[in-house]
Each structure stands twice: as structure tokens, then as C-alpha cells.
Amino acid sequence: MIQEASRPDLASPATVLVIGCGDIGRRVAALEQQAGNPVAALARSASSAADLHPRNIEVLQGDLDQPASLKDRSAAPPEVLYYLAPPPSSGDDDPRLRNWLRSRQLLPRRFIYISTSGVYGDCGGAWINEDWPLNPRSERGKRRLDAENQLRAWSRDHGVELILLRVPGIYGPGRLPVERVRQGVPVLIEADAPWSNRIHADDLAAACFAAARRGRSGQAFNISDGHPTTMTDYFWRIADLYGLP
Numbered sequence: 465m466i467q468e469a470s471r472p473d474l475a476s477p478a479t480v481l482v483i484g485c486g487d488i489g490r491r492v493a494a495l496e497q498q499a500g501n502p503v504a505a506l507a508r509s510a511s512s513a514a515d516l517h518p519r520n521i522e523v524l525q526g527d528l529d530q531p532a533s534l535k536d537r538s539a540a541p542p543e544v545l546y547y548l549a550p551p552p553s554s555g556d557d558d559p560r561l562r563n564w565l566r567s568r569q570l571l572p573r574r575f576i577y578i579s580t581s582g583v584y585g586d587c588g589g590a591w592i593n594e595d596w597p598l599n600p601r602s603e604r605g606k607r608r609l610d611a612e613n614q615l616r617a618w619s620r621d622h623g624v625e626l627i628l629l630r631v632p633g634i635y636g637p638g639r640l641p642v643e644r645v646r647q648g649v650p651v652l653i654e655a656d657a658p659w660s661n662r663i664h665a666d667d668l669a670a671a672c673f674a675a676a677r678r679g680r681s682g683q684a685f686n687i688s689d690g691h692p693t694t695m696t697d698y699f700w701r702i703a704d705l706y707g708l709p
Contacts, residue, residue, distance in 0.1 A: 474574075477500050479540065480493070480496045480502065481504050484546075485516060485548075488548055488665060489548045494519075496544075496673065497520065499673075503520075503522070507523045508526065524538070528549055528560035528561075529560060530563075531563045534563060535567065538570055541572055542570075542573075543572065543573050544573065545575050547578065549561075551604075551607040552607070556606040557607060558607050561615070571622055575625065575626050577611065577626065577628050578631055579608045580630060580631055581631060581632045582600055582608060584598060584605075585605060594630070615628070619681070627675040627676075627679050627684075629668075629685055629687050631688075632688050633661070633663075634668060635662050640702055641699070641702065642702060644699070645708050646706075648709075651695070651699050657694035658695060659692050660693070661688040661689075662688065662689055662698070663688050663689050671685075
């Protein structure tokens, strides 16, 4: 649960910047717009920019892999920055985040970073909370932990409030393994299947929105739907939902 913070409310309207304005980023942007807040987003390509313009999102052109393209162009710093951009697909660190942080002169008041529950590594099926030791085994988890560590140091040095959201698998429209179930790909018997957590895309967006208004700087939150299941049960539920054998 994201607890109330001992901090003033956000400015009204609060300027918002989204880095990584894909599916979840657009959902977060819509929530902020419904709250009356203007939203800007970083777009790497012309096609990405064309998708954002009809949503009344101000487009800032830039590429996280090209540091020279990341110059501050806003007239004022954002009240809230949501960072949802993924790291590169290989390596143990996140140079994209490093490029972004090094380019900033106009600092946000609050920085919301979407991490992964993979930073905990293999927990052997144990029930864990945010105090569980961080020991990622996969490169993906290591990249996210590197990003968390970068942000903790940067936010401390620059006086920016930081909230970390550690997210498991995301489900929702376009995010279900329907074709896998339809093709009858074998699954483990349930007794041997690992447990896993998930979060609906809308609920994750709502958690991001809440984190911008609640919580204490420096806190991390595990974000899930509160209904862990085995992966086998998850596939069975999808089969039932779509009437598949």
C-alpha cells in the first residue's frame, strides 16, 4: 500500500513529463490529463510523436541512446517525472537512464521510476516484501538494480524526491498469451509450476499516479494485483476466458 506522505500537495496544475510513453505511459498521461495537468513526453521517432499529438501530449524530440539529443527544451522543470523507458536489451547497467540524468538542468520535484520485481532474484517461492535483499540473477534484473542505484544517488545529490515501483508481469488488452494457449503449448503440471505475480495495466497506471501524490521520498513499493497464482493456473484462466480447450 502506498501511504500518505508528509509532504505538500502537488502544484495545481502540475506539469508532468513522461519518459517512455508506450502503453503504460499513455495510460498514466491520460490520468494526469483527467486531473487537469498538462503532459509532455519524450519521443524518439516521428511515428511516436505522431501518436502522441492527437492525445494532446506535448512532444519533446530526443533519443535516450543519443545524449546530444537530450537537451532541456522546457521552459520550466516538471513537477513530476515518470520514467518508464526500458534499459537496453543486454548488459548489466542502464546507460539510457545515465544519459538522461546527465542531461538534466531543469530538475523535477518528484521522480517515479518503474523497476521490476526481478531485482529480488530467485526467492525460492518465499513470500517477500520490500525489505527482501536485492539479488538479481538475470541481466534484466541487474540492469534495473543498476538504474535504482543510479537514481538513489542522483536524487540524493540533487534533492529530488524518488519513488521506486517494482513491477511483475503486466497483463491487459494485447498483453495476454492467448496465441500460446490457442496453439496448445504444453504447460507444467500445477504442482511443479512456479508461482508468479502480475498487475493489470490500468492498475499499474493508477499506482504510478498515486505514487506521485503519496509515499515518502526514497521508498520502494512492490506493485501487484494481490492475487499470485502459478503460471499454469494463469494459462488455464486465460483458456477459460476465451473458451479454449
